[in-house]
Structures are given as C-alpha cells and as structure tokens.
Amino acid sequence: MGASDFVNLPNIGTSVRRKEDYRFLTGGGQYTDDITLANQSYAVFVRSPHAHANINSIKIAAAKAAPGVLDVFVGEDVAADKINGLPCGWLITSTDGNPMKEPPHPILAQGKVRYVGDHVAMVVAETLEQAKNAAELVEVDYDVLSAVVRVTDAAKATALHDAAPDNHCYKWAIGDKAQVDAAFANAAHVTKLDLTNNRLIPNAMEPRAVIGSYSRATEEYVLYVSNQNPHVERLLLTAFVMGLPEHKVRVIAPDVGGGFGSKIYLYAEDVCLTWASKKLNRNIKWTADRSESFVSDAHGRDHSSHAEMAMDKDGKFLALRVHTDANMGAYLSTFAPAVPTILYATLLAGQYTTSQIYVEVDAWFTNTAPVDAYRGAGRPEATYLLERLVTRCGWELGLAQDEIRRRNFVKDFPYQTPVALQYDVGDFHALLKRGNELAEVAGFEQRKTASAAKGLLRGMGYSCYIEACGLAPSNIAGALGARAGLFECGEVRVHPTGSVTVFTGSHSHGQGHETTFAQVVAARLGISVDAVDIVHGDTGRVPFGMGTYGSRSLSVGGTAIMKALDKIETKAKKIAAHLMEASDADVEFANGEFTIKGTDKKVTFGQVALTAYVPHNYPLDKLEPGLNETAFYDPTNFTFPSGTYICEVELDPATGVVRVDRFTAVDDFGNIINPMIVEGQVHGGLVQGIGQALLENCVYDPESGQLLTGSFMDYAMPRADDMPNFTLDTLCTPCSHNPLGAKGCGEAGAIGSPPAVINAVLDALKPLGVIDFDMPASPSRVWEAIQSAKH
Structure with a gap:
C-alpha cells in the first residue's frame, strides 16, 4: 500500500480525540514518581558547588551514621566495582583524521569536578527527608580552579580534562573549501554576520526520575525511568557501563511528562541507582527537584x-x-x-x-x-x-x-x-x-x-x-559516527476477537502515539480505533526500538507498524481464501472485509481473526495458527x-x-x-x-x-x-x-x-x-x- 492509497482510508486525516487524554486529565496517569515499590528507599545526590575544582577529600562518616541512612557512595566505590563512565553514542572524526577527544565521564566524580552540579556522592536512606539531612553532613574539601563558561574563551582556559589539554574536542568540516573560496573571490556582493545561538535549559513539566530495583532470586534488574528511548538506555547501561547481560535488565518508561530531547540520554543517576540497588538489595528512588534539573539536565544550543x-x-x-x-x-x-x-x-x-x-x-x-x-x-x-x-x-x-x-x-x-x-x-x-x-x-x-x-x-x-x-539509514549514520542503529520495530498482535495490540519502539512523551498509531492500524484493518491498544516504553514487552526524537515516530515507527500490517494482511488473505474456497491471489481486502474478485463472497476481518486462533477450518498444512507479526524498518x-x-x-x-x-x-x-x-x-x-x-x-x-x-x-x-x-x-x-x-x-x-x-x-x-x-x-x-x- 502506497502513501496515496493510505491517505484515502477512513480515520486518516481526521481529528480523533486523543485516547490517552482521559487518564492524564483525570489524574490517572502513572509517571515514574507515582510508582512506589515495596522496601523502597530514597537517594539524594551531593553535587559540586564549584564549576572547576580538585577534590582533596570526601568525609562521609557522619552522613553514614545519620538516622535512616543505608549507605553513602563516592567515586572510589564506583571505581572499585569497575563501573565505567557514561558513553558517548556518536563518534566524530576530526579533519586531521583523528577521532574526537572523548574524556571519561564518571557517574560519581573521581578526583575532580567540572561543572556546578557535577555528581560527588550519593546518599541512600529510608526516607527522602533522612537522605536530604544526611547529604548535608557530607564534607568535601575542594581545591578550586579557574573556570571557563564561554565557548569563545575555551582555547586559552585551564584544561578540564587530561585527554583534552587545550579543551578542544574536535574540528570537523563539510564541503569544498577551495570552490567556496573561489566563488567568494568572484562574487558581486558578500554579506557577513556574527551571531550567537543562546544556551537553553530544558524544562519538561515532569522532572527526571529514576527507580532502581534488583531481585537476588532472578538476578534481574528493573529500571523505571522518565526516558524517551528505553531500549537505547538499556543498551548503553548494560553493554557499555555495567557489563550486564541485556536480558537481565528491564527498562520501563511509564508515562513521561515531556522530554524535548533532554530525556533521550543515559544519565549518571540512572546508573547509580541501578548499581546501588544490588549492593543494598533495596529498591531506590530519586526524583529531581527543579533546582537539580536546572544544573543537571543536558542543556541545548550554545x-x-x-x-x-x-x-x-x-x-x-x-x-x-x-x-x-x-x-x-x-x-x-x-x-x-x-x-x-x-x-x-x-x-x-x-x-x-x-x-x-x-x-x-x-x-x-x-x-x-x-x-x-x-x-x-x-x-x-x-x-x-x-x-x-x-x-x-x-x-x-x-x-x-x-x-x-x-x-x-x-x-x-x-x-x-x-x-x-x-x-x-x-x-x-x-x-x-x-x-x-x-x-x-x-x-x-x-x-x-x-x-x-x-x-x-x-x-x-x-x-x-x-x-x-x-x-x-543506519549504514550511513554509522559511517557518520553513530554507534547504534536507527531503525524501528513494530509488532502487531491480532486477538481472537479481532481487537489488536500494537507494540512499538517509538515511545510517547506527549505526541499522542496511542491515538495516531491506533488510527493507522484501524484504518488499515477496517476496525474501530477503540479496538486498537498501543504498548510502548517497556523493554520487557516491546521487541526492540530506538525511541522517540528527531520527529521520527510516524515516519519510522509508523512505517514499521505498516510493514507488520503488510504481513498480517498477507496471512489473513490466505486464511480468508481457505474459508471462501478460493485462491489467495483472488482475495481483496478493504474496509475490514475480504472479498473474492468478481463474486459476492466475503468474510470479515473478525471472522479471519477468530479462525486463526480456533483453527477448526484452517489450512494447518500451510499456515501456523495465530495472527501476530513483527517488522523492522530502516529508512532509506x-x-x-x-x-x-x-x-x-x-x-x-x-x-x-x-x-x-x-x-x-x-x-x-x-x-x-x-x-x-x-x-x-x-x-x-x-x-x-x-x-x-x-x-x-x-x-x-x-x-x-x-x-x-x-x-x-x-x-x-x-x-x-x-x-x-x-x-x-x-x-x-x-x-x-x-x-x-x-x-x-x-x-x-x-x-x-x-x-x-x-x-x-x-x-x-x-x-x-x-x-x-x-x-x-x-x-x-x-x-x-x-x-x-x-x-
């Protein structure tokens, strides 16, 4: 089915009210901070008050002895457990052929802090109030260094990292400089402009939140997190930072109250709570307050x-x-x-x-x-x-x-x-x-x-x-430095009654996926929008996915679903052909009905769905029972x-x-x-x-x-x-x-x-x-x- 055919289907181009809005408007949404697990404790981070400083010492004895405190963790504990720093997901090669400088990014500072808000220690206690009180008892002796904040001053400033003594990360270029210079030499007029694109602080309505959980019985971790791409979060966490088997980590991003890019990333807090949940055998929650969000969320532009x-x-x-x-x-x-x-x-x-x-x-x-x-x-x-x-x-x-x-x-x-x-x-x-x-x-x-x-x-x-x-596409993105694929996955599961559940790797944080994707599926199968449920944001239920960012949800995630629907239709036509004693090549499907060309024979989508799961009259020698298909889509x-x-x-x-x-x-x-x-x-x-x-x-x-x-x-x-x-x-x-x-x-x-x-x-x-x-x-x-x- 092409774009010109699809756009003419019922429900397409129609302002259907968002299915998800009822729960949001009536307080029925479930965000990460709404979740309370049994045996739950709370984390508070001690953050650097200095933009640039060496850490001479960190005294944590008084904090560890404070009421309700379960433990206090610092950079030495992270290093002892061989927890790697946060990875960068995109490699840029400089014009001289060398890779960009990629200094370590420890989840708790080791020897030095490099911006106001940098993570110095994590206090875990029975209650949030106890964790806050204990955090104030952590004493850090800093040797303050000069700081640089303007990008235009970076070259002549004190080095932040040993790996980048001139503070330079990379030089990158595109285009033909010689031809451009020649064009300028022959131009009738040249216009010049200096400008700054100012730095912005994202402010999603819901601050970032994390719950780390570990089960000794199954050796499995569950991470609840306000994140835009749970599968990428799991991949980075397991393969690059903690060295865990991916199938032993489940990442759940429930309702997310806005992201705008700031919730794409793997943050230090996510790793700290996952790691500490096993060490303490406790569920641990952290929710940023607004002041923490200002200093710790990734900023934009600049x-x-x-x-x-x-x-x-x-x-x-x-x-x-x-x-x-x-x-x-x-x-x-x-x-x-x-x-x-x-x-x-x-x-x-x-x-x-x-x-x-x-x-x-x-x-x-x-x-x-x-x-x-x-x-x-x-x-x-x-x-x-x-x-x-x-x-x-x-x-x-x-x-x-x-x-x-x-x-x-x-x-x-x-x-x-x-x-x-x-x-x-x-x-x-x-x-x-x-x-x-x-x-x-x-x-x-x-x-x-x-x-x-x-x-x-x-x-x-x-x-x-x-x-x-x-x-x-993924192969081009890989050549340009991406360290992950950029495809999307969709699974369409048709139930015996003809209703449908769709599992998508495109996660919603305000875009209305539960409505728009349902419209796509309903239009294609000729069923009601209310008969379609959309599941997202859970690596334990969704096969895989690269998340939501870059306005990719419908064009990439929606196309993966369409490709799964292609497979559903192909199999369903075979079932319908068997029911109508015809060749599947003669079966047409439109508006929820399968018909035979040139005849008045027809069966509904619901009849075919039921037959797939109650295969009393079914071509078992040719087809497996069930009506469930998965597809991956990598754009061209x-x-x-x-x-x-x-x-x-x-x-x-x-x-x-x-x-x-x-x-x-x-x-x-x-x-x-x-x-x-x-x-x-x-x-x-x-x-x-x-x-x-x-x-x-x-x-x-x-x-x-x-x-x-x-x-x-x-x-x-x-x-x-x-x-x-x-x-x-x-x-x-x-x-x-x-x-x-x-x-x-x-x-x-x-x-x-x-x-x-x-x-x-x-x-x-x-x-x-x-x-x-x-x-x-x-x-x-x-x-x-x-x-x-x-x-």
Missing part, C-alpha cells in the same frame, strides 16, 4: 558562529561559508557530537540552491552542564544562522525579505544539496505564497503606520526552514518537512518591550494522520522557539562558573499571555519513500520561529540604526541596543 554569503549582482546565492564554535559543556553527552555537525551543517543549504557550501565546526569543553540535543537538535541552530543571514542579504541588496528568498528557492526535486542531503520532494514557492496570504503582508505598511501613531515600532520577519527527520533517507513562518512584532522604544502581534506558520509535513495533534505539536514548538527568541537564556557567571539562571525567578519561561493567536496552515507534498507519506512535525515550530521573531525585531529597529541583535530580545537588551545606536 553556538558562536561567523557566516558569509557570496552573491551575484541579482542576489543569487553563489556560496556560503560558516565557522561555528560549539560548546559541549564539561562532558560529552550521549548524542552531543552529532548536533553541531551531522544535524547542523548538513541543513545549512536550507530551501536554497546555493551551489557551494563550506562549514567548519570546532567543539570545545567548558565548565558548564553538558550540552546535547534539544527540540530540533542542530536544525534550529542551522535555520537561525541561515535565515538571519538571508534576511541581512536582502536588506543589503535592497530586496524584500520574500523576494530574496523567492529568487533562490529550490524548484526541482529531487535536489542534491552540496552538504550531503538529498531532498526528495517539496514546494517552497507554494509555502511562501500561502504564508504571505495568511499573514496579510499586503496590509503591513498600513499596520506599521498605525503603530507609529501610538509611538510604537512594527517589524516583520521571515523564516523559511527545512529540517531532516527520521535520521537514516531522511524526511524533509519544510515551511514558511512570518512574524510581526510591535515594539515600544521607550521600554524595549517586544510584543508578538501576529505569527503565521505554513508547514509541509507530508500526509497528516490527525490534524488536531499536528496543530498541538506546532503550537508547542512555536512557544518554545518564541520563548528562546524573546525570553529564555541560560547564563553562567564568567568568572566563577556559577549558574545565574538556576530557577524560574531568573530563567524566563514563556507564558500564555506572551503568545499571540497563531495562524496555521499546512500544504502537502507526501514523502516519497515511506508508505504513510509522512514527514514529521514535532520540532518544526521550534526550528522556524526564532529567526522569524528576531528578523521582525531587527526590522522594527532598523530605523533607529540597530542592525544586529542576538537572542533573547528581552526588554532590557532591546532598550540597551537602542541606547547604544543613539551614540
């Missing part, structure tokens, strides 16, 4: 870049040249090296036919929390740089923001970019045209005049993004969602306050299964992207390395009243290489919106002489920029 665009006299892009310094933080998190390389540089072609591109990336260690994938993972950083630069190109050449883009759009597909990716389908002109219509661009000057009458400035900004989703290419975003802001020059007045988003997600869920995903992404552009900003003190934005008092999360009513629409060019024709939608809003907002802010500030600005456009920063321009 790039400093210089970009240049070479153009001919008509504004046609000839070549792009980029250098980026990427902050890795104190250690390499699970997928960190891939973010500023494979997931960033390969997207710098954008929607444009720039014939030559050269990108060079230097990655550095600093005394900050590790940085990793955060909603969009490299794609927001690429889009921000490119769309800021394209807007500047238009301004310098006197071309309208839409015109400079229109002149350079890719028109013919498939299109091979100069930075490795090949776009299969798209219609960028149609997206821009529809965006201009919905944004009422023709009336902008009138609205700008009305704002001026009130003493306010009005600006309009564009962003035309493209992203790569469903990272694939990325999918490429794209869109045009247009933001309109009103700005008060007296106070610097920026108000987003209008925001229009037109996206191409391929075929859409549930428009309501897609709309919700776009809304969420837009809020996160606008939040970065106007409000959110992680700040460390440049001298001490202390986190200055360590709470919601200092880190400004967006609220409902910061947002306008969004105007949304979708156009569709179905993905050409998966049977659903789906592309992915979960990250688009966060990718396309930041440059649209900042371009709008700069458009408003241009008359005052402000030509550059870095996120976030907070009132104080905008006001200061205005004052600086006056002098």
Whole structure:
C-alpha cells in the first residue's frame, strides 16, 4: 500500500480525540514518581558547588551514621566495582583524521569536578527527608580552579580534562573549501554576520526520575525511568557501563511528562541507582527537584558562529561559508557530537540552491552542564544562522525579505544539496505564497503606520526552514559516527476477537502515539480505533526500538507498524481464501472485509481473526495458527518537512518591550494522520522557539562558573499571555519513500520561529540604526541596543 492509497482510508486525516487524554486529565496517569515499590528507599545526590575544582577529600562518616541512612557512595566505590563512565553514542572524526577527544565521564566524580552540579556522592536512606539531612553532613574539601563558561574563551582556559589539554574536542568540516573560496573571490556582493545561538535549559513539566530495583532470586534488574528511548538506555547501561547481560535488565518508561530531547540520554543517576540497588538489595528512588534539573539536565544550543554569503549582482546565492564554535559543556553527552555537525551543517543549504557550501565546526569543553540535543537538535541552530543571514542579504541588496528568498528557492526535486542531503520532494514557492496570504503582508505598511501613531515600532520577519527527520539509514549514520542503529520495530498482535495490540519502539512523551498509531492500524484493518491498544516504553514487552526524537515516530515507527500490517494482511488473505474456497491471489481486502474478485463472497476481518486462533477450518498444512507479526524498518533517507513562518512584532522604544502581534506558520509535513495533534505539536514548538527568541537564556557567571539562571525567578519561561493567536496552515507534498507519506512535525515550530521573531525585531529597529541583535530580545537588551545606536 502506497502513501496515496493510505491517505484515502477512513480515520486518516481526521481529528480523533486523543485516547490517552482521559487518564492524564483525570489524574490517572502513572509517571515514574507515582510508582512506589515495596522496601523502597530514597537517594539524594551531593553535587559540586564549584564549576572547576580538585577534590582533596570526601568525609562521609557522619552522613553514614545519620538516622535512616543505608549507605553513602563516592567515586572510589564506583571505581572499585569497575563501573565505567557514561558513553558517548556518536563518534566524530576530526579533519586531521583523528577521532574526537572523548574524556571519561564518571557517574560519581573521581578526583575532580567540572561543572556546578557535577555528581560527588550519593546518599541512600529510608526516607527522602533522612537522605536530604544526611547529604548535608557530607564534607568535601575542594581545591578550586579557574573556570571557563564561554565557548569563545575555551582555547586559552585551564584544561578540564587530561585527554583534552587545550579543551578542544574536535574540528570537523563539510564541503569544498577551495570552490567556496573561489566563488567568494568572484562574487558581486558578500554579506557577513556574527551571531550567537543562546544556551537553553530544558524544562519538561515532569522532572527526571529514576527507580532502581534488583531481585537476588532472578538476578534481574528493573529500571523505571522518565526516558524517551528505553531500549537505547538499556543498551548503553548494560553493554557499555555495567557489563550486564541485556536480558537481565528491564527498562520501563511509564508515562513521561515531556522530554524535548533532554530525556533521550543515559544519565549518571540512572546508573547509580541501578548499581546501588544490588549492593543494598533495596529498591531506590530519586526524583529531581527543579533546582537539580536546572544544573543537571543536558542543556541545548550554545553556538558562536561567523557566516558569509557570496552573491551575484541579482542576489543569487553563489556560496556560503560558516565557522561555528560549539560548546559541549564539561562532558560529552550521549548524542552531543552529532548536533553541531551531522544535524547542523548538513541543513545549512536550507530551501536554497546555493551551489557551494563550506562549514567548519570546532567543539570545545567548558565548565558548564553538558550540552546535547534539544527540540530540533542542530536544525534550529542551522535555520537561525541561515535565515538571519538571508534576511541581512536582502536588506543589503535592497530586496524584500520574500523576494530574496523567492529568487533562490529550490524548484526541482529531487535536489542534491552540496552538504550531503538529498531532498526528495517539496514546494517552497507554494509555502511562501500561502504564508504571505495568511499573514496579510499586503496590509503591513498600513499596520506599521498605525503603530507609529501610538509611538510604537512594527517589524516583520521571515523564516523559511527545512529540517531532516527520521535520521537514516543506519549504514550511513554509522559511517557518520553513530554507534547504534536507527531503525524501528513494530509488532502487531491480532486477538481472537479481532481487537489488536500494537507494540512499538517509538515511545510517547506527549505526541499522542496511542491515538495516531491506533488510527493507522484501524484504518488499515477496517476496525474501530477503540479496538486498537498501543504498548510502548517497556523493554520487557516491546521487541526492540530506538525511541522517540528527531520527529521520527510516524515516519519510522509508523512505517514499521505498516510493514507488520503488510504481513498480517498477507496471512489473513490466505486464511480468508481457505474459508471462501478460493485462491489467495483472488482475495481483496478493504474496509475490514475480504472479498473474492468478481463474486459476492466475503468474510470479515473478525471472522479471519477468530479462525486463526480456533483453527477448526484452517489450512494447518500451510499456515501456523495465530495472527501476530513483527517488522523492522530502516529508512532509506531522511524526511524533509519544510515551511514558511512570518512574524510581526510591535515594539515600544521607550521600554524595549517586544510584543508578538501576529505569527503565521505554513508547514509541509507530508500526509497528516490527525490534524488536531499536528496543530498541538506546532503550537508547542512555536512557544518554545518564541520563548528562546524573546525570553529564555541560560547564563553562567564568567568568572566563577556559577549558574545565574538556576530557577524560574531568573530563567524566563514563556507564558500564555506572551503568545499571540497563531495562524496555521499546512500544504502537502507526501514523502516519497515511506508508505504513510509522512514527514514529521514535532520540532518544526521550534526550528522556524526564532529567526522569524528576531528578523521582525531587527526590522522594527532598523530605523533607529540597530542592525544586529542576538537572542533573547528581552526588554532590557532591546532598550540597551537602542541606547547604544543613539551614540
């Protein structure tokens, strides 16, 4: 079944209400912290108050003697048990042919701490209160060292690791530098831009939580964890850190209250509790408080870049040249090296036919929390740089923001970019045209005049993004440094009554899998959506899976399910043919019924299901009983969602306050299964992207390395009243290489919106002489920029 056939089935393209919402809205969800096991104890971590220090000694006697304490663990205990450090899941090779520098990342600090929040000791006690009290009794003697937090200062700072004495992790590049340099030498005009993509702190509604459990009777571990990919968590934990047989470890990720990338990784707490549960023969729970989340969750973004665009006299892009310094933080998190390389540089072609591109990336260690994938993972950083630069190109050449883009759009597909990716389908002109219509661009000057009458400035900004989703295929990803496969698994189990249970490796943490996947299966089998249950998040029940991130759930996980359904249909046709005394080659299946071509014979899907399990009239000589199939799917290419975003802001020059007045988003997600869920995903992404552009900003003190934005008092999360009513629409060019024709939608809003907002802010500030600005456009920063321009 192809994408064009599938999209016409019942339930597809329908806004079915989410099946999972009843339990969430009525308090019936079960998150990790809701679980209480028998004989449960509690862990509290002693964390470093210093960004960089040698550990002279750790005194734990008083803490161990405190009421209710079961034990206190430090780095020496970890080393004695030969527990390895946290592994990095992606290897980058430097331009000189050497592998990146990969310093050890111990689960409890050994000899040195490298950022505020680094794990120094773990206290386990009967109650949480007892563990907290005992943690305060742990005495650590530190020899404080100088710290570095800015990526641009890393090269000349004190070394964090012996393995990286210059704090340099890798230098990576893509593109033909000689051809790019030649294009610049012959260009009619060159536009240059320096910009920073500010560091962000993920703030999922549910903080990270872990329960470690061990059974001496079976020698089995169970890890309950708020995580986006349980099978990858188990693989890293067993094969690379603890050296355990994989079949002896079960990872269960129950309901997860948001992840946005920050819950993809194997964290130190996960390993510590698993390891200690056997040592103490106790179930152990740890739940982060919000302050711990600020310092210990993997952060996002944090790039400093210089970009240049070479153009001919008509504004046609000839070549792009980029250098980026990427902050890795104190250690390499699970997928960190891939973010500023494979997931960033390969997207710098954008929607444009720039014939030559050269990108060079230097990655550095600093005394900050590790940085990793955060909603969009490299794609927001690429889009921000490119769309800021394209807007500047238009301004310098006197071309309208839409015109400079229109002149350079890719028109013919498939299109091979100069930075490795090949776009299969798209219609960028149609997206821009529809965006201009919905944004009422023709009336902008009138609205700008009305704002001026009130003493306010009005600006309009564009962003035309493209992203790569469903990272694939595994052999290419492996060649690019991935240390794991990137396939997905789906199992479809048909029950005797005709109801179905689906087991998927794509884990849901807010995306609505239990509804969307049920719609896919129900449409294919001609049964009710309510007759389909979706199981995910449990390595003990799901065969395998690579988890949820990179907007891969439907295009990769959904396709695995479709392939399992192909097998179900093939076998079911054989059973139906036997029941109707016909050849299976003559059997057709549609709307839940099997029919014989040219006759009125038919049997229902329910009849076939029952026959498979009650095989009284069954071709036992040819078929096994039962109707249960599993399939794995490894994509042949990325999918490429794209869109045009247009933001309109009103700005008060007296106070610097920026108000987003209008925001229009037109996206191409391929075929859409549930428009309501897609709309919700776009809304969420837009809020996160606008939040970065106007409000959110992680700040460390440049001298001490202390986190200055360590709470919601200092880190400004967006609220409902910061947002306008969004105007949304979708156009569709179905993905050409998966049977659903789906592309992915979960990250688009966060990718396309930041440059649209900042371009709008700069458009408003241009008359005052402000030509550059870095996120976030907070009132104080905008006001200061205005004052600086006056002098």
